[in-house]
Amino acid sequence: MRKIETAMNRAITAGVDWKQDNTEVIYLPERDASYVHLHGNHIATIGEGFIELYTCGYKTNTTKSHLNAILREHGANDVIYQKDFQWFVKTNGEIVPFSEGMILR
Numbered sequence: 001m002r003k004i005e006t007a008m009n010r011a012i013t014a015g016v017d018w019k020q021d022n023t024e025v026i027y028l029p030e031r032d033a034s035y036v037h038l039h040g041n042h043i044a045t046i047g048e049g050f051i052e053l054y055t056c057g058y059k060t061n062t063t064k065s066h067l068n069a070i071l072r073e074h075g076a077n078d079v080i081y082q083k084d085f086q087w088f089v090k091t092n093g094e095i096v097p098f099s100e101g102m103i104l105r
Contacts, residue, residue: 005069008036012046012074023066038066046074051104053080059087071104078104 001009004023011018011025012034018025024037033047041056043063051074055063064080064087071078078091080098087098096102 001069001072002065005066008066009069009073012036012070022062036066036070038063043067044070046070049105051075051078053089053098053102053104054100055087055098075104 004020007018007020008023008025011027015027015029015032015034016025017027022039026035026037027033028035031047033045035042036044036046039058041054041058043054043056043066045052051070053067059082064082067080071080076092078089080087080089082088088095089098089102089104091104
């Protein structure tokens, strides 16, 4: 995991705002959720018992790496991978196509 992703996950866990380079975490106490942005694009929302995933149309290696870092730290052994230019999520032992705004519990 990249250093920036480790710091991002620390901010999510602590429930604090944080920003470094192209990555930002904004914590909203009224929702008890952290919003992760990459290059200003919202790529994830992490709350109690759920993770929402987004790419904003940018299915890049950096987006995938950030999302997988979030899933490793806050998910349940879920992982995003790419095959033949398509993104998939392995969740609960099942492989499903990635969809914008999908919610993992």
